Every structure is written in C-alpha cells, then in structure tokens.
Amino acid sequence: MRHRKKTVKLQRDAAHRRSLLANLACSLIEHGRIRTTLAKAKALRPVAEKMVTLAKRGDIHARRQAVAFLRQKDVVAKLFSEIAPVCEDRQGGYCRITKLGARTSDSAPMAYIEWTDIEDLAVAATEDDE
Template sequence: MRHRNKTVKLQRDAAHRRSLLANLTCSLIEHGKIRTTLAKAKALRPVAEKMVTLGKRGDLHARRQAVAFLRQKDVVKTLFEEIAPAAADRQGGYCRITKLGARQSDSAPMAIIEWVDTPAAAAVSSEEAADA
C-alpha cells in the first residue's frame, strides 16, 4: 500500500529525479517561468516552494542548504536577493501552474510553471499604481 508516499517518481531512479528537479528549479529561478510537462511541473512545485522558504529565512545555513541542492551559486544568489524578497509577505503558494494542452509530437500534457510574485511584475504593478 502507498499510504503517505507522495513522491512522484517520473519514471526515473532517485539520483536522476533529484538532478532533474534541481535543474528545473534552477531554470525556474533563472527565467521566471518555464514550459514543461504537467507531471514535471506538479513535481517541481513543492521543491521550488521549499527553496523560496529557504530564501525567506535568509540565514547562512539556509543558503548552504540551497547551494547543496541546486549546486549553482549564482542561482542561489538570485533566489535569495530577488525572488525571496518579492514573496516576503506571502505565506505560501509561490508558484502558479497553467495548463497548456497536449504536445504535438506525443500528446503529453504541457504546462507553464511561473512565480506568482515576480520582481519584474511587482515593479510594473507599482509603476501602474503610481500612474493612477
């Protein structure tokens, strides 16, 4: 029985799955939104939100934990300096998944995963509020 076993395996062994999720998280932090399959987006969301929670903590131990998982110091710097402060007032739910439909080649369900509070979107909305 699979009681309380939430891990989505994505047809990969543990090391490959961990690397995949780390790379997807790095891409999401770098680009702000990524287009991937729905299953990968759903598996990525809890991992990305845990990284934002580490960024909101902001201490040295949290930064080292993020570097240990993501393995890219420049991405961790972006996470701690841009993304986490943009989500500072939010209690959770930092990511949004939007379904796109089936992929042409193999009919895999596709989705876009993006940050709810992006620094660029926050700057645009504050400029619009200042103009009004």
C-alpha cells in the same frame, strides 16, 4: 499499499529525479517561467516553494542548504536577493501552474510553471539593472 509515499517518481531512479528537479528549479529561478510537462511541473512546485522558504529565512545555513540542492551559486544568489524579498509577505503559494494542452509530438500534457509575483520580479529586475 502506498500509504505516505508521496514522491512522484517520474519514471526515474532517485539520483536522476533529484538532478532533474534541481535543474528545473534552477531554470525556474533564472527565467521566472518555464514550459514543461504537467507531471514535471506538479513535481517541481513543492521543491521550488521549499527553496523560496529557505530564501525567506535568509541565514547562512539556509543558503548552504539551497546550494547543496541546487548546486549553482549564482542561481542561489538570485533566489536570495531577488525572489525572496518579493515573496516576503506571502505565506505560501509562490508558484502557479497553467495548463497548455497536449504537445503535438506525443500528446503529453504541457504546462507553464511561474512565480505568482512575476510582475513584481520583473519590476525588481529592471530596478537592479538601472
């Protein structure tokens, strides 16, 4: 029985799955929206939301935990400086998954995963550039 075994395996071993989710989370933080398979998007959502929760805490231990998982300091800096302030008043549900339909090559179900406050992030990014 699979009681209390929630991990989505994605047909990978543990190290490959961890690297995949870390890279997907980095891409989501960097670009704001990514196109991937539905299964990967559903596996990524809890990881990305935990990273935002860490960033909302904002202390040095949370930053070190985020760097330990994501392994990219510039992405962690963007997470803490741009994404966390926009999501400060939200209590969860930082990501949105939008289904796109089947991929033409192998009919895999595709989806967009993006931040729910994507408009606010775009405004904050343009203010930082000025």
